[in-house]
Amino acid sequence: MTHPNYRARFHDYLAKLKQEGRYRHFAVLERHCGAFPKASMHTATGVKDVTIWCSNDYLGMGQHTAVLEAMHEALDMWGAGSGGTRNISGNMLVHTQLESELAAWHAKEAALLFTSGYNANEGALSALIKLLPGCVVFSDQKNHASMIAGITRNHCNKNIFAHNNLADLERQLAETSSDTFKIVACESVYSMDGTIAPLREIGMLAHKYGALTYLDEVHGVGLYGANGAGVAERDDCLDLFDVIVANFGKSFGVAGGYVAASRETIDAIRSHAPGFIFTTSLPPVVAAGALASLRVLRDAHDLRSRMHRQVDLLRKRLLEVKLPILTSGSHIVPLLIGGAQCCKGVADWLFENVNIYVQPINYPTVATGEERLRLTPTPLHTDAMIDELVDSLDFLWRQQHLPRRIAA
Ligand SMILES: Cc1ncc(COP(=O)(O)O)c(C=O)c1O
Known part of the structure; x- marks a missing residue:
């Protein structure tokens, strides 16, 4: 019996993920205590400061x-x-x-x-x-x-x-x-x-x-x-x-x-x-x-209301420019960009052009075709950061002729 080639099996699996645009690239971050949602991102070409738009540290309690x-x-x-x-x-x-x-x-x-x-x-x-x-x-x-x-x-x-x-x-x-x-x-x-x-x-x-x-x-x-x-x-x-x-x-x-x-x-x-x-x-x-x-x-009423204010503001601004978000009553704002490659393309563009970090969400976390950017505004995201994100997305949508939101 020939010895099975385990490495080749894993290699083939990874090649398939890459071909489908589902290969997971981990962003290498250094969060800076006191400066959230800002962080440094380390890439093959160097280090740059980014604004994180996809953190689950919803209230910035980590600092x-x-x-x-x-x-x-x-x-x-x-x-x-x-x-x-x-x-x-x-x-x-x-x-x-x-x-x-x-x-x-x-x-x-x-x-x-x-x-x-x-x-x-x-x-x-x-x-x-x-x-x-x-x-x-x-x-x-x-x-x-x-x-x-x-x-x-x-x-x-x-x-x-x-x-x-x-x-x-x-x-x-x-x-x-x-x-x-x-x-x-x-x-x-x-x-x-x-x-x-x-x-x-x-x-x-x-x-x-x-x-x-x-x-x-x-x-x-x-x-x-x-x-x-x-x-x-x-x-x-x-x-x-x-x-x-x-x-x-x-x-x-x-x-x-x-x-x-x-x-x-x-x-x-x-x-x-x-x-x-x-x-x-x-x-x-x-x-x-x-x-x-x-x-x-237990007593963080101000933090909670500031977070909900920023969530409402982001959602309102995204709706104004008709970007395809899911509207829910929660603090999570999903921006639908069907297709793993396209979703990654939007995330890469944001990172390269405006220093915004938001991780594309792919299968198996969501169904194929329902890829998205999952935006999570915190009390520490300023109105100016919201403007920057929305204006950048709006520009990219216009430039790439991406589909806008149809529903009212
Ligand atoms: C709904 C839900 N339950 C449980 C977990 C797991 O929590 P933890 O990250 O602490 O393992 C998560 C994490 O993403 C989650 O979204």
Whole structure:
């Protein structure tokens, strides 16, 4: 038997991605503390300053003084790493403090930290499914890859309902036997389309059919609700969601993830989820940063309203020049540029001509043909930066005869 040529296989795969314009080029950035959304971008030809228009550090908390001070102090007090899993010497006081404040924020009895939002979804959903024999999961069509990983890990019956479609969800729930365990899983803000789920209606429907409700608030926390606890808080339906997952990598400006739920639910996940049990816990310095961020976010009314103002301004300006954006009520502004090559071409042009960095979004993150630039204005994007972005895009659209928005 000839020895298989592994490298050739991988080479062919990468060649195909390149040919289809889907090969992922990572931008090499140096964020400058105190200057966000400005950063330096390193390329083969040198270094240049750019304005970032696609960051998930939605409020610029990654450079907030309270967060930085807490992290400096934690590093000096407790050192670099936690030294173990939560079960074996890695359970730090700051982890437990953070969990109890997160639980209170979401009006739940308990919370549990994970090393990322991805791990939180994968770990929590797979544990719940394992602990509920015969469980049927009802999952929104646009749910994040980490939720899908958690759902598929233990081979349950999975029903996909059309995105944010209550009638489709109800039809599927009604077709399932009343004595079957059920989980309805959705997100609050869908990060690629910017759509917001009708949470109150979904929660009520799920409970009508006796389902456990599972909500991913990764793109909602910090940004919505009187205390910034997310869309479920804003829509006054925290009680309708049994399990809430979110992370620290976006509006918190740090990294890590968590689940909040009833005491028994959290205890069961803690006791079962491999992605929680068999991994080193969050470094205390990261947990301290997340805790400081949470304390700021609870009262960050000015930051939130400034962000929403900048989002509204950008959306209004893009609509004025009829660029093909998806209009949603959220803070995410997707600019549709079907075709991976064209989408990359627009992003490259912005970078080369006006020092704007926005990453093209391709398959598999979005469907082929729905490639886009996902714009995320923060409170630190000035009106002048918005003007620069819109004027540049408008110029390019005119120059390249790109399709404008048709709908009103
Ligand atoms: C909806 C959603 N859930 C979970 C995650 C994963 O979070 P993390 O980046 O902390 O792993 C993401 C990240 O992009 C997300 O968009």
